[in-house]
Amino acid sequence: MRPISRVLLAESLLLASFRLSLSVYMLYNVNMLLGFKTELKINNKQRTHLLKHSGVARHAWNWGLALTKQILDHNKANPGSKIKFPSAIDLHKWLVALVKSENEWYYECSKSTPQQALMALRESWKRCFNKTAGVPKFKKKGRRDSFTLEGTVKILGNNKIQVPVIGVLKTYERLPQIKPKSVTISRQADRWFISFRFETKTQDLGNADVVGVDLGVKALATLSTGEVIIGAKSYKKYEAKLSRMQWLHRHKIIGSANWKKASVQVARLHRKIANIRSCTLHKLTTLLAKNHGTVVIEDLNVSGMMANHKMAKAIADMSLFEFRRQLTYKCELYGSKLVVVDRWFPSSKICSQCRTKKKSLSLQERVFKCEHCGFQCDRDLNAAVNLKNAASHAVSACGLVSADTTRMKQEDFSLLANVSKL
């Protein structure tokens, strides 16, 4: 009797430990979709190919949009005899039957390009019907040119990628060694970019510390560790230069060679500003997510702050929404936790030493002085420490429950982001 029960016990223990390790594995190695975008190194022949494909994508989109708009108009005028709103597959069938035969140049491009353009159009209508976006717009030549290719996409070596019809494209940057299903090629000013999505496993870096982050106008971020990250005020820095370039552009004859040259210059400066901004943000969000176990931020009322015109420009320049988006996915990627503290939490009014709350604190007061215990410290640092404390208390008080609320808050945010776009 004895040996059997021992075996049974051993077995059940083994099973239990197996189950445990499996669930841990499930927790920490979740697949996650990441986007990758890099510049293409192209020759003239390839540029022609890319332009042709963007042309086909734009033509298919505009044709589909005109048709769907006609259908909507018809349905509005004749509620008795409504036409069914077409799916992406319907649209593509009609395109093949009606448009492709009349426009020979469609056959020079991959058949997946118009198909994907129509799928994007259908998605765009779906967002419009769900009231999360406006009515889709007609595309103009040279403005946000882009197209999607689906089919045999292969990454060859470190910086070559094979795509349907166009062939092998070179990149400046090393490509991740994965197998993308489709790629999107887009143009920004005079440069071409390739982007695709790929699945990756999340990591758990095992950090345990908590960091509070106070976002502000003066400095991009103040950490509870005392670090201060000055934002790249790229727009402010290049504002004068940009407005001068835009003025020059406006005062040229539309369509002339000089006008074209000026448009490229304006677009280049816009790209430079955007690059500086995105670089600072990426550095900051990676630093936070990779080096700390828990990152605590405040749920800032961005739309409320944007209503204040003086602050609006400064806030838009620091792209707080983008900060939150990046931090959310990077925390997931590096296995750290993002805690979003309620926007009504008075982080700047509380003394981080004795927790006495001040009745009022004006924006001009840059140094926090506590009347109760005499503590003095930089206003933003005091707020960052308060955020850190708020999260540590919440976690120790109710354990897992607070982790769930964190997740909920993150979802709330995505809703909020949609609302403010409208």
Ligand SMILES: [Zn+2]
């Ligand atoms: Zn105090």
